[in-house]
Amino acid sequence: MIRTHDAGDLRVGDVGTSVTLAGWVARRRDHGGVTFLDVRDASGSVQVVCRDLPEVHALRSEWCISVGGEVTARTEGNVNPNLATGEIEVVASAVTVLSESEPLPFPIDGSDEIESGVDEMLRWKHRYLDLRRTGPARAVRTRAKAISLMRHVMESRGFVDVETPYLTRSTPEGARDFLVPVRLQPGHWYALPQSPQLFKQLLMVGGLERYYQIARCFRDEDFRADRTAEFTQLDIEMSFLDEEDIFALTEDLLATLWRELLGIELPTPFPRMSYWEAMRRYGSDKPDLRFELELVDLTEHMAGTEFRVFQAEHVGAVVVPGGAAYTRKELDAWQDWAKSRGGKGIAWLLIPTTGEPKGSITRLEPDRLASLPEAAGAQPGDAILFAAGPRRTTLEMLGALRLAVAQQQGLVRTDEWKFLWVVDAPMFEPTGDGAGWTAVHHPFTAPSVDWEKTFQDDPEAALARAYDVVGNGVELGGGSIRIHRGEMQQRVFDVIGLTRAEAESKFGFLLEAFKYGPPPHGGIAFGIDRLVAELLGTDAIRETMAFPKASSGGDPLTGAPTPITAEQRAEAGIDAVPEE
């Protein structure tokens, strides 16, 4: 190394040591006769004092330099208690310019904030500069540490890291595939894996028993703050297990991460909640338990009402503490909010501390209206916001409303960590056209024990041996116990309308494998990007990636994707029609 010490590690104990540092000019305070340089490297930064070194006047921000000098104690009054290295400084005897820097496109600050005020596009375009900032540097290091801890936990439990192909065929997650043309077979295409799902099940047939992988996954769907085209999973599969093994492993993993990276002891085991309980109480399959504000079910209360708005499969409400103070404008804003989410709107009732309730539902039958606050559990001073309609969509609307109200009213206890398991999810949901059924998780998910023989008779009610682990309202991981018997698998295919020929064509290799003594197995996969985002306290998984993409799928740094030339097009065989 061309340096002898790391700048950020120097302390009082190093006083008197001759050092050579190498790093960047973070700041320069030029007093003419004396110049102070804050020299930053990966370890941090230290103040360098330059006297009788006229060449340092030419230095500018982010020039790369090396400094030879001696560590000295700062005199009293010159100590900076805000810096880790604030008790010492390096008196320079020589400063060498290793490379110069143009003026920067945005400031490189020393703050520990991950996000800065700078336009994200500019940050991604110059990500190599953004990563010199303390916050983003910490983010990528936290990610590395998290992955290291995951590997440690997995290996200590005897799991085997196996790589699976990226150039493969469509996997059964149901998202759009990224496709790759195959030059050697014009007209034929690989799909990039949406997950290693099928391969990890094959590894169980292969007797690995305990598999894990830090796997890149690809899904060609629209982006969100917490979704991007390529993301990373900690993918896990085990044989001869039941749910408890997955729960215990997951709790060990997450508790280790939170303990080692945040110094927080997560209480385990995590509480468990059924999917329908989560929907009923919180209107979400990933409830945020850092605040209460449970949904109120008023369907019974409204049974047989003449009031048309509440003649619906489900009538529910969110009680807003102190909401009686809502202005008409604020209530209209909730209306707009509901409509922007595709809902019909929100009915409301204000319960003032004195006087009669008022709202958009005062034409409700008088007895129903009078008993409504009590039925909803509302106190004087509260507001009740109602939604009515089909059960699941109404609960989801109310769940979103619950989140929005909690945020608006500052009810979220942001210093808490609330983890839970959501279990007993439905096996199937209606297809988009409502004509059939599709697997909620994926078609290899086993039915719960109670439904093993009968799920095909009532697909809507059938429950799956699937589980999601949720932290602070974010789905961090999910998985299931798989089907390992051909007869049961065939019944699932029948329910989702997959013919034998189609199943053979899509998953024939898996079904073939399952003819040879497949073990009972199951697994889970964690969204590493989301996990790291949680650990960092950000919503945007972009901040956890070294080189993230913009929401249009483009890479602002490299300019990918790009058009291809006619030659590339011909060579890749994109337009070739495959022979029969």
Added chain:
RNA sequence: GGUCCUGUGGAGCAGUUGGAGUGCUCGCCGCCCUGUCAAGGCGGAGGUCGCGGGUUCAAGUCCCGUCAGGACCGCCA
């Protein structure tokens, strides 16, 4: 595919009722300065107000379209 928000010197912002490219902080360039740590002082440069069209005597400002980014819905576990 849809809704909403944003786009003004290098960065972050402000810009009123439509009235001169106006302002602020930082950065940049030059000069001065031996204890600063967000150094300071003096001086200076830097603009296709995202782009195109329209309304108007006059557009950063109003209207239409478009591009880019972001949030959300659809989509996606």
